[in-house]
Amino acid sequence: MDSRPVINASVSPKGSLETLSQREVQQLSETGSGSLYTLFRQCALAILNTGARTDNAKTILEAYEDFEVRIHQQDRGVRLELLNAPADAFVDGEMIASTREMLFSALRDIVYTQSELDSLRIDLSTSQGITDYLFHLLRNARTLRPGVEPKMVVCWGGHSISLDEYKYTKKVGHELGLRRLDICTGCGPGVMKGPMKGATIAHAKQRHVSGRYLGLTEPGIIAAETPNPIVNELVILPDIEKRLEAFVRVGHGIIIFPGGAGTAEEFLYLLGILMHPDNRELPFPVILTGPRSAAPYLEQLHAFVGATLGEKAQRHYRIIIEDAAEVARQMAQALKEVKQFRRERNDAFHFNWLLRIEEGFQRPFDPTHANIASLQLSRELPPHQLAADLRRAFSGIVAGNVKDKGIRLIEQYGPYEIHGEPTVMRPLDELLQAFVEQHRMKLPGGTPYVPCYRLVG
Template identity: 85%
Template structure:
């Protein structure tokens, strides 16, 4: 990574988290718990790198080894002292307002997460307890707004997409904005930025004030995919599983654009949940869309789902190609069904309590070489359980591609091995090879992709 200018600065919050206890400050100081400081430092550095075309956490951390963040508790409140910070986050010596908001959102979420985990009320040993934990994290971030009608559309897709695909996401976002719908994404570049950018124009045309551009991330992702500057509500969940649950609990419908393994992970996560017997009647609009050039991508993804999870899984979504207006109309129609369903069952609009999420989708998956090799990827288990294990396989590949710990594991021990029967491994191998050929694993212009995995069992 080329050298970039740095700056020393002092920053205070505005409108949120004006105070911390002495204990919380000590926890976050370098001389305190250590691990919590490193986590906060990594998130702050990622936020300050908003706009950088880098998708490797290790590269960012190595490039700013001298960066430090110090937390001071004053009579007037909290102050952050930043040393050797990326200068692009400042204008004439003043931090950009949106960057400052996200900076203190990170502080808020990391402090609250640590405090909640020490609270005896938190029960992470049960499915209900995990859901309650996610609820409290979102409520503390003021994301949950009671009484607001369902209109949050989650958009999933790749951070590394073509210019044509990116422009298409903006068109879809524009159509959503014209219908006064809000957008929630993973908050980074590519598909996570395009729909938000388009929605801002749609909202402006409709004179719709207070549009929400909600970004949900987690520490391992944020370092590789810094928040885009359009995000006006940032929430950092403690791990990928809590992040995924937050998406489906707070979102009312989901649109999936072209992407790579991360998008496949999210898609399989949602399919596995929707295929659970308890969710058969629950409306959850799910649309897959892209420009004409993306049609082969969706055809292959559709074939993969059919080969591994069956036709029942294919019926849970609809594919719409090159028609942004129709995508928005279908989503608006689906949200009306969601509204009616929740009213009839007296479920909250702001948090989907009725959605059943199996513990397999909630437990954090540690993508070690041993755990990746031990995944049960066979057709003799129920489809929703197979979807959970396939989701974990894709999660491991994401970690090996861009997350700091995953990248280091691959450097030390070589590629992951993924085992399973031929009926699952062959479609999986075909899909992953297609992602590589279509350059969906890394940002364009980077070095040639070197797989962090090896599929075992895809042969005859």
Template identity: 80%
Template sequence: MPAHKIHATVTPRGSMEVLSQREVRKLSEVGSGSTYELFRQCALAILNTGVRVDDARSILEAYADFEVFIHQLDRGVCLELRNAPAHAFVDGHMISSVREMLFSALRDIVYTESELHNNRADLSTSSGITDYVFHLLRNAHALTPGVEPRMVVCWGGHSVNDQEYKYSKRVGHELGLRYFDICTGCGPGVMKGPMKGATIAHAKQRVLDARYLGLTEPGIIAAEAPNPIVNELVILPDIEKRLEAFIRVGHGIIIFPGGVGTAEEFLYLLGILLHPDNAELPFPLILTGPRSAADYLHQLHDFVGATLGNAAQTRYEIIIEDPARVARHMKKGLAEVERFRRERNDAFHFNWLLRIDEDFQHPFDPTHENMAALALRRDTPPHLLAANLRRAFSGIVAGNVKEHGIRRIEQYGPYELHGDPQIMEPLGALLQAFVDQQRMKLPNGTAYTPCYRVVS
């Protein structure tokens, strides 16, 4: 057996320790099929925590002989790992954070699917989908009732430059000094920076119960292993459930520099905030970055104005090179969130009042046909246009880094995006700016070939 691989048996700590015999039996029966393969891929990604690899395929190929088996014990469940990455262990013992996240993946992918999705979830209605997201988060113990609003979501790129990464740490430090918890997509880059900065600030403030919540989904976690600071990991079943989870548990959102994935998240949130039913609902949203990222932030701002209009631009603030001001602005915004929810008796731990249309909730499959059929027209209501622009960016993310998307591009060529010139010209300009600024990076320094074609 190669020196970089290891056999091991691990048992859980936390919520998976106490299970009924029926629950363990259901878990142990999952030894083949799509659910098992999904868990295997996520487990392999978690075991590669700390290893900078953006390509899911390269991980799967390097550990093609990796296997994971679920065994029933009298007291619960254990995992048998064969040919696992040795860097997940120290002196033969699995690193604690890796073990916690490994069993979080087991809980979310296997247990949640069997107990919630197949038996109780109603995914045919908007309220049913929201209820499903609530149950997923509650089952993961990610909802803490009674705590005043302090969960700040941070979005941004996984492969940013050193200046942008350090800036995100400075912002995280300022947030931590104000006792805020941090939620990110749980990967590297800007998903790690705010958490890292906040850990120091929380230590200074003697915060012993700080939360570093990571929300991901199987297609992303396979390409972006969680960073080791995450102390609560939740794997949602798809992009749309993950995005809804962010804005249901988050009290405010900060967006740092990134690429198409960050733009996708930004457009998703804007589309929801632009819905008429959400016009009065406070939701602090800040775009920020170092001075070197000013062009990026203004390009994103100009794109929003050109496609969604001035009303969309009023839903967020742009703050450049001022971490303390970002944190103060967020603190002020969260005070308004608390006041609003108290007046309406809405929960602090889950934003039930936020209206989310089904257009934002159902999974989008980025086939070539679906990408070409997106309605990118000027006469579309802004919140629905934002939904379709979000889908376009989601497809590009899939074509860049996700296994199924990469295979489709290899087989059928680039996606084609069609629409009105007033939409397609700023879209093409923004995407080209991402390429020019090297925000469309691929593994191993490979030169970027667009997986899309913009057609007016």
């Protein structure tokens, strides 16, 4: 990625941001080896770089090596001084409003996350403690809105998709918006943008001015999938596991479009949770959909689930091909069941407390070569546990494809080795080969995709 025009600027928050303590400002301002500053700088650069067509975090960071962000305490709040920032984030010297909002959302989330971790109230040793911590993070971000009926639809799918698939995601988003449903995605390009774009037009047609476009991300992925400008609520969670849990806690239903390794990771995470016996009666609508051209992809993903997790896993979702209106109708109808269920159980509309998520799905998985190699993918495992381990394998592939740390590990030690028995590895190999052939691993163009993994079994 070639260097682009840069600009120096001073930016104050739009709206409100809690005043930071002197200690918090000092933590963020440490430019040397300060981990908190490094984290915020990376997220800020990704937000300022919105619109760049690249999915390589390492490339973005290297293109703006001289970028700095300095945090200044003011009587009325906080001011950010940006040095050598991407000029595309500004118009006539003024930062674009959506960019400024997301920039200070990043500051809010990163500072609050650190202060919460430093608090003795936080207990990350238990499943309930992890969920409570996530609840505090989302509440601080003002994402949780009590009393609002279930209408948050999560849309998952790839950032590297065909134009035909992208147009279809906009059609589905449009149909959802006509029914006044809100959209939540991973906040990046591709499927993370299309449904939001469609919904904005539909909300305008319905004169629905309070539409929500919630983007959930985490520091390791944000540079590779920079937020799209439609997002009007951005939340940066500490790690991928808390991001995934946030999706299923705040979302009321999920639509899965074509994607690659990241989408498979999300799908396996979801299936692993829904297959837990404690969640058997809990309504959680899941729809796989795409245009006619994506039918082979959806069929292959369906076959992979059947071959590895079994027929029971396949019962947790339905597949709809080339019918955006039917997708929206079925989702809207299913959300009525979610509403009735939560009322009968006195469960909150804004946070899915009743959903059982085991610690294995909550503990951060560090995709090092040793950790990936230690996975033993076997049909002898309980299905929900196999789903968890398959999710970890795909997490490693995502890291090796687009995350700065993962890319550097692959450069240093070579491809990850994924181990498992043939009954799992054969369908896994077929699925991954299809992802490569369909250009679902990376954005099209540039150098040919070189796998960051090797299957052993």
